[in-house]
Amino acid sequence: MTEAMSTYRAAIVGLAEISTEVPTAAPEPVLGTVVAHSHVAAYASVPGVELVAVCDLVPALLDGFRERWGDIFPNATGYTDYRRMLAEQRIDLLSVVTPDNRHAEIVIDGVAAGVQGILCEKPIATTLADADRMIAACKTARVPLLINHTRRWYPAFGEARRLLRSGELGGLRRVVATLGGERAMLFRNGTHLIDAVCWFVEGDPAWLIAELDDGHRDHGPRYAGDGGRDPASDPGGSAYIHFENGMRAFVNASKGTLKTFEIELICEGGRLRVGADVAEWTKPFPDGGLGTSQLNVPQTTWSDTGAAIRELIGLVERGGTPSSSGEDGRRALSILLGILQSSAAGSARVDFPVVDQ
Numbered sequence: 001m002t003e004a005m006s007t008y009r010a011a012i013v014g015l016a017e018i019s020t021e022v023p024t025a026a027p028e029p030v031l032g033t034v035v036a037h038s039h040v041a042a043y044a045s046v047p048g049v050e051l052v053a054v055c056d057l058v059p060a061l062l063d064g065f066r067e068r069w070g071d072i073f074p075n076a077t078g079y080t081d082y083r084r085m086l087a088e089q090r091i092d093l094l095s096v097v098t099p100d101n102r103h104a105e106i107v108i109d110g111v112a113a114g115v116q117g118i119l120c121e122k123p124i125a126t127t128l129a130d131a132d133r134m135i136a137a138c139k140t141a142r143v144p145l146l147i148n149h150t151r152r153w154y155p156a157f158g159e160a161r162r163l164l165r166s167g168e169l170g171g172l173r174r175v176v177a178t179l180g181g182e183r184a185m186l187f188r189n190g191t192h193l194i195d196a197v198c199w200f201v202e203g204d205p206a207w208l209i210a211e212l213d214d215g216h217r218d219h220g221p222r223y224a225g226d227g228g229r230d231p232a233s234d235p236g237g238s239a240y241i242h243f244e245n246g247m248r249a250f251v252n253a254s255k256g257t258l259k260t261f262e263i264e265l266i267c268e269g270g271r272l273r274v275g276a277d278v279a280e281w282t283k284p285f286p287d288g289g290l291g292t293s294q295l296n297v298p299q300t301t302w303s304d305t306g307a308a309i310r311e312l313i314g315l316v317e318r319g320g321t322p323s324s325s326g327e328d329g330r331r332a333l334s335i336l337l338g339i340l341q342s343s344a345a346g347s348a349r350v351d352f353p354v355v356d357q
């Protein structure tokens with residue numbers, strides 16, 4: 001007889017679309033039901049999880065949650081004060097889905113209230129000081145912290161990394177990362193791009209130079225944390241990043257360019273391209289010329305935020321190294337801030353570690 005599955009009590013702070021949107025249907029019904037992108041959809045997709053509380057400053061969003069999800073989670077209590085929610089509810093799993101500059105306090109208060117695992121939205125924070133406080137609080141209390149840089153749970157990205165690490169294409173040497181379209185903002189979606197670059201490079205940045213896009217040249221070295229609500233307040237830009245392990249990355253994240261999210265991994269003996277519209281690898285034929293094949297991407301609905309929640313439960317139960325840790329989130333943030341600092345100093349070279357300015 002198998003042991004009864006534990007039921008985890010989950011809660012979410014911040015109820016905008018990325019929290020509550022309904023999931024998309026799986027491409028092939030035989031694979032399962034849905035691909036869960038939003039946090040509520042993710043909790044609904046994982047067996048043994050009950051969403052017991054949701055919180056937003058805006059009461060209408062609590063009503064919106066009930067309209068969309070009341071039949072799945074009829075017992076979720078609504079709050080407008082997250083501290084009251086933490087005081088009144090025993091919460092195991094906490095999603096922090098507030099604007100970027102409001103992640104830190106909620107994570108730290110959640111740990112103090114005794115939550116067992118946290119999934120925090122990206123970027124981890126708006127300052128390195130906040131990131132450090134979050135990481136330290138979780139580490140001290142041994143609470144796993146996952147940062148929702150979703151590409152780490154995309155099957156195509158996972159397959160690209162597996163192939164890269166297999167050595168079949170030779171060692172990785174250069175990375176070209178491209179983000180375009182009206183949402184090509186550094187802190188909104190550029191953080192996904194930069195984090196994915198670091199995930200493939202498997203190293204820490206040594207130095208960078210950067211130039212923000214036209215219209216953002218006077219942005220300054222700090223990020224206010226508006227979080228992309230207003231694209232005008234979150235700049236795009238270009239950067240050249242040199243990593244400690246010798247890898248070089250060329251990053252372009254610019255509004256006003258073709259809508260795309262793509263990373264090209266240039267190896268000694270081949271090339272990988274993975275992104276929103278591409279998943280392929282290229283190798284020379286033995287007799288010359290180049291041959292390109294599609295990546296063998298696993299067909300699964302365990303992707304995105306649903307996979308993150310499943311991993312969080314595994315970390316709570318068995319420990320281990322998170323595949324998107326607080327330190328990983330801090331690395332991406334330090335590069336984003338380095339880009340602002342370089343551009344603000346006339347595209348000067350910025351050496352790591354960067355510090356808040």
Ligand SMILES: NC(=O)c1ccc[n+]([C@@H]2O[C@H](COP(=O)([O-])OP(=O)(O)OC[C@H]3O[C@@H](n4cnc5c(N)ncnc54)[C@H](O)[C@@H]3O)[C@@H](O)[C@H]2O)c1
Pocket residue numbers: 013014015016017018055056057058061080081082097098099100102121122123148149150187188227229
């Ligand atoms: N993973 C992804 O693909 C993805 C997509 C979109 C947004 N995000 C991230 O999710 C986070 C939220 O983004 P958003 O655009 O929904 O932001 P938002 O500005 O709409 O804020 C989300 C909600 O948080 C609520 N809120 C703010 N402070 C609160 C507090 N102290 N207590 C309770 N509720 C509070 C707001 O009322 C709002 O409804 C950001 O960090 C963003 O970068 C991630």
